[in-house]
Amino acid sequence: MSKPLLAYVTTIALLLIGIWCGVAIGSVHIPLEVLWNKAADETAANILWKVRMPRVLLAGLVGASLAIAGAAFQGLLKNPLADPYTLGVSSGASVGAVMTIFFSLSMPFIGLYTLPVFSMLGAVITMVIVMGFARLIDRTLKMETLILTGIIFSSFLGSLISLMIALSGEELRQVVGWLLGSVSMRGWPFVKMILPFVVIGSIMLWIQRRELNVLLYGEERAKHLGVNVKRSKYIILAGGSMLTGAAVAVSGTIGFVGLVVPHMTRMLWGSDHRHLLPLSFLNGATLLIICDLVARTIIMPRELPIGVITAFIGAPVFAYIFYQQRKRKGVRT
Amino acid sequence: MIIVNNLSGGYEDKPIVKDVSFTVAKGKILGILGPNGSGKSTLLKVMSSILPATAGEVYIDGQEISTYNARVLAQKMAVLPQLHVNAFSNTVREAVALGRYPHQTGFFSSWSEQDEQAVQYAMEQTGVQRYEHTPMEFLSGGEQQRVFVAQALAQTAQILLLDEPTNHLDIAHQRQILDMVRKEALECGLTVVMVLHDINLAALYCDELLLMEQGQVRAFGAPHEVIVATQIEEVYQARVATYAHPEMPKPQMTMMPDLNAPQRAVVMMNHFNITEQYVQLQTKFPLKTVSSAVHNAGIGWYNCFLNRSVPLDYAIADVKMEVTAFLQRARFPLTSTVVMLTAVPTSLAVIKEFEAPFGNIFVAVTAGIGNAVDVSRTYERQDEPYIGTINIWVIINGCLSEEAFFQAMMTATEAKTKALQSENIRDERTGTIATSTATDSLLIAATQKGPEMLYGGPITDVGKVIGKGVFEATVEAIQRYKTRE
Numbered sequence: 001m002s003k004p005l006l007a008y009v010t011t012i013a014l015l016l017i018g019i020w021c022g023v024a025i026g027s028v029h030i031p032l033e034v035l036w037n038k039a040a041d042e043t044a045a046n047i048l049w050k051v052r053m054p055r056v057l058l059a060g061l062v063g064a065s066l067a068i069a070g071a072a073f074q075g076l077l078k079n080p081l082a083d084p085y086t087l088g089v090s091s092g093a094s095v096g097a098v099m100t101i102f103f104s105l106s107m108p109f110i111g112l113y114t115l116p117v118f119s120m121l122g123a124v125i126t127m128v129i130v131m132g133f134a135r136l137i138d139r140t141l142k143m144e145t146l147i148l149t150g151i152i153f154s155s156f157l158g159s160l161i162s163l164m165i166a167l168s169g170e171e172l173r174q175v176v177g178w179l180l181g182s183v184s185m186r187g188w189p190f191v192k193m194i195l196p197f198v199v200i201g202s203i204m205l206w207i208q209r210r211e212l213n214v215l216l217y218g219e220e221r222a223k224h225l226g227v228n229v230k231r232s233k234y235i236i237l238a239g240g241s242m243l244t245g246a247a248v249a250v251s252g253t254i255g256f257v258g259l260v261v262p263h264m265t266r267m268l269w270g271s272d273h274r275h276l277l278p279l280s281f282l283n284g285a286t287l288l289i290i291c292d293l294v295a296r297t298i299i300m301p302r303e304l305p306i307g308v309i310t311a312f313i314g315a316p317v318f319a320y321i322f323y324q325q326r327k328r329k330g331v332r333t
Numbered sequence: 334m335i336i337v338n339n340l341s342g343g344y345e346d347k348p349i350v351k352d353v354s355f356t357v358a359k360g361k362i363l364g365i366l367g368p369n370g371s372g373k374s375t376l377l378k379v380m381s382s383i384l385p386a387t388a389g390e391v392y393i394d395g396q397e398i399s400t401y402n403a404r405v406l407a408q409k410m411a412v413l414p415q416l417h418v419n420a421f422s423n424t425v426r427e428a429v430a431l432g433r434y435p436h437q438t439g440f441f442s443s444w445s446e447q448d449e450q451a452v453q454y455a456m457e458q459t460g461v462q463r464y465e466h467t468p469m470e471f472l473s474g475g476e477q478q479r480v481f482v483a484q485a486l487a488q489t490a491q492i493l494l495l496d497e498p499t500n501h502l503d504i505a506h507q508r509q510i511l512d513m514v515r516k517e518a519l520e521c522g523l524t525v526v527m528v529l530h531d532i533n534l535a536a537l538y539c540d541e542l543l544l545m546e547q548g549q550v551r552a553f554g555a556p557h558e559v560i561v562a563t564q565i566e567e568v569y570q571a572r573v574a575t576y577a578h579p580e581m582p583k584p585q586m587t588m589m590p591d592l593n594a595p596q597r598a599v600v601m602m603n604h605f606n607i608t609e610q611y612v613q614l615q616t617k618f619p620l621k622t623v624s625s626a627v628h629n630a631g632i633g634w635y636n637c638f639l640n641r642s643v644p645l646d647y648a649i650a651d652v653k654m655e656v657t658a659f660l661q662r663a664r665f666p667l668t669s670t671v672v673m674l675t676a677v678p679t680s681l682a683v684i685k686e687f688e689a690p691f692g693n694i695f696v697a698v699t700a701g702i703g704n705a706v707d708v709s710r711t712y713e714r715q716d717e718p719y720i721g722t723i724n725i726w727v728i729i730n731g732c733l734s735e736e737a738f739f740q741a742m743m744t745a746t747e748a749k750t751k752a753l754q755s756e757n758i759r760d761e762r763t764g765t766i767a768t769s770t771a772t773d774s775l776l777i778a779a780t781q782k783g784p785e786m787l788y789g790g791p792i793t794d795v796g797k798v799i800g801k802g803v804f805e806a807t808v809e810a811i812q813r814y815k816t817r818e
Binding site for chain 1: 404
């Protein structure tokens, strides 16, 4: 079996196992046959289709979005530590989302999609500001500069959110619950809300897969090879921000998925974006489904916010990548 | 073919390249030379529209390059900038395959047979095939550089712009890459513009050179028109000398370091030593030497000189090997020793010192005149050369120019001939006055200290003393030879 084929088979198998575990395990065990035979166990079928399945799918879509966005950001910025969370894009999306809830905004025509749209706007605006500011400091967009800028903006945006929470009255519970980062009790509407953006954003990134490969060698080299660098950059940033915004809109800020998943995928299957993007997408879905499963079962009957689990895994991986990168540089010079 | 017309450009606030024009015909290689900061790399960047041109234009296939779209331009022109490996790990093959980017269009365009061939060919030509599946970061700087050259080659463009393609490469790989570029140019009509730091490499491999100074063209033309010592010295602010390549009709140059160590270097009579086997001159410092010796002939710097006495039945056929073996046996350094051979016993050698206004000179002669010939009549003979020769060394405590060395050779030869005449040595076969023997050898060596003497003809200071010295010493050596029994 060729390496890419093996990669896809393994990855998809893992995802299916993840989905199965996600729907089957919990306070009520659901036998597999309920999937195709509703009559087998009516209660179980209800739990499966009304509660577990949307939750698992939502977790999967959020994970997939964050992971593919992370992979694309890392390629574009040639920076293995870039991800929606470390760049502050997630925080930007949060501000957009919290504002929507806080002001009870609802745009005409887009109705259900007001929340994700504002969330995405927040993501795009933050991305532009972070990149612009980092470039002001250092034109080459060094790894450290970009991360530090991301942290500065994250803290600033975090304080904005705190301010809105402090000022809010009855919306408070909704905002806080949303902020903790969770995919529970969201149901099918949220799946519908995020799905179109996940599809569009992922396609935007996927059509730039070859450009991303070339961009790894820098913008100048990409120009030499005939890449329309400006256009590619806009498409990638827009696609990545759209995915981040959509994910944040439905689940709050879930950190490190966009960092950990592409890194693992790269280690296993190489950094060719033609495969890295789809594989990260699938693995991101699997990881978040598993994390959610852990979050809701580990201290049953209570639930942990899913962000706790991802940060618990993500932060050490972040530290490890940072260490590796620095060490490699140290050896070279 | 690429035409550059009055091109200016650079970074926003300051134009670096000013009014540069040149044309490179299809299948030709242009080398861009110039000191650091003279705008070589910037010129390539403006030519490949990475940096904006403020004036002038660049034509490829008769069309201005700004009218091409990026992908089409990349199909026509490949550029190899100075590169660094990125933070993510690509295999060599993946990196080379990126060169096919401009040829892959559409969302689903698959990898074609043509793409595969171009990648394989590029890897073969640059010798990176055996690293095909190795991650880039495991390669040395030189290997990475070759992968990047392969990447540019895989683009299969007709025009190739290279920014220091030999960076980080050892000479074997420099040769490999440049030979390959040369071959592509000759056989496939590739047009090449490359920035090179190494002037000698540029002279060897480029059809034309462009010498840049402060963003402008200082010289443009064939290597021998551009690599002119005075011009290079002015542009680079460094003392250089030019010389011919031993095999190729191309100029080469070398730096002249400013090392002013006023070392005392005088040859004295006690540096000579006569043993049964040889006459030896051993100095503590190398002498610049021009000779027709058996070992280390030609021009060079040597500090050990041997005039070795060999038996009459010495096998002359594999003389080079025998001499090398002798030097190794007797522990003389091969690279700093000059050897002549004679059949005359060393006891008949004459070494004389002569005073001159610039410093003394020494003349050492062994004269075997058994095979004396009249050079004007040798065309009548058919025999092989034998050992039985007049070997002359002229050691000069002074500094001679290149011309002076060759004139000194002539002056010494003339003095020797005069000595043969004055001793009435005749060609046995013709009965006429002999001019030399069949295998005479001559060596001129100088300490190269003191003021330079430009000429060495018969009426120069050095010529006068060479004429007198060689004549007297040769006469004496002939007389000794005659009375040897």
